[in-house]
Amino acid sequence: MAVAALVYVDAVCEVTDDAESAQWARPSTVVWMSETVLSRTSVDERLAWRTAAAKGSKQVTEVQDSWDIPFHPKYKDNTRETLRDETFRSWRQHNAIRKRPGIPNNSSRPRWSLLADFADLFDPDMTDEDFSEAADQWRNKNMTPGAKLRALRALDTESAKHAVIVHLPDGTTRTLEAGVSSLIIKGVVEEWSHQRLGQPVLLAISEPGDKVHLGDKKTLQALGIKIDPKELLPDVLMADTNPDPVQFWIIEAVSSDGPVTNERKKALLQWAAQQNIKADDCSFLSAFQSRNAAPAKKRLKDLATGTWAWFADEPGHELAWYQIIPGSDE
Known part of the structure; x- marks a missing residue:
């Protein structure tokens, strides 16, 4: 959901992008996202939801009410700390996400953006072969041997459908x-x-x-x-x-x-x-x-x-x- 939400609001950038020109998101952007919202894919709808999410849950509720979509987030607000302190921190260590510099830790301003080469791994138009090659290249570039081993273990567990x-x-x-x-x-x-x-x-x-x-x-x-x-x-x-x-x-x-x-x-x-x-x-x-x-x-x-x-x-x-x-x- 974190990947989907950040892609939805265009919070994707290059490591060299200027901070002022890049689009950033808050953990609450992920917490408030839903699969129903993700189905509203027009540029205007995405922009409207992104703008609302940057302000607060009240504004998100208003936008979704106009779409006849009840605001019932899948995740509770207090889970954003886990997302920020564990998931995003780990992603940042592996060069999967970028944190906007110059923003105090206690600020509510958006500060997170997926790095483009990581976000590209979730392109639904990629073939299985292209994805495997891209994922291998990304792991080799961004992950330590120990982290790669853990990733491969996770893949083995997921694929343990055969002997x-x-x-x-x-x-x-x-x-x-x-x-x-x-x-x-x-x-x-x-x-x-x-x-x-x-x-x-x-x-x-x-x-x-x-x-x-x-x-x-x-x-x-x-x-x-x-x-x-x-x-x-x-x-x-x-x-x-x-x-x-x-x-x-x-x-x-x-x-x-x-x-x-x-x-x-x-x-x-x-x-x-x-x-x-x-x-x-x-x-x-x-x-x-x-x-x-x-x-x-x-x-x-x-x-x-x-x-x-x-x-x-x-x-x-x-x-x-x-x-x-x-x-x-x-």
Whole structure:
């Protein structure tokens, strides 16, 4: 809505445009916009609404009444602070929007305008191919590697309508069902394991419906590990064969719930013992889509002692939860 509203009132400019000649908008321009207003596309209608929005909600109401459009904004007035302090600030960091200089922060004067190359990405006449090329060029020009990674993660999440292909450490692939959980598993196997483990080996991936994908079958047989879909299984079982003894990583992909809590850790250790895997050789990871994702906000507080957490949109970081003084919470 922010993009649509600013384009509607012509608040689009080049970075080199003179501030006096450019058109600017306020956050309230976005808050007061509606899809019904956006359908009134004549130059005169857009100019009338823009002029009213620059003055106040009373004037906007009058214009919309003349169009027989009730003034029922989709967003509340107090959401403009979030738009200004979070969305616009982030866009400005990525050169998507320009802030008019010389305007005090407490002023109600309009001060925001989309930068033209960002606004051009929303041209409805572009073909899919043209859009993909333009979006890639814009990201490469304006976004840091970390920001690009987050953007690509978001795109992966949106496009997770088809099977998710996971590339295993041994060069083979496994195809998982579409969904956030599969995307998290993909990140764990393809990125986390290569950064965290000296010599990663995928042993098993389990999915809902008693569906299990075995990785290195020879290693499983050599270790005497039997994977039974009817048993309690972790989402991912990996091994790091670099240390001696081999370290086993028991991993849960938390797309909605199910991190490694104390109870879950105890149950998984019992399962590991049945496979002749010693508790001291086990490490535990709860993998989330993002620190901002609802499951992380809800369940990070429940992580078991002596476990780690990883986030797919920040693959170079890891959180650890452990006792500073062993036995202090016994």
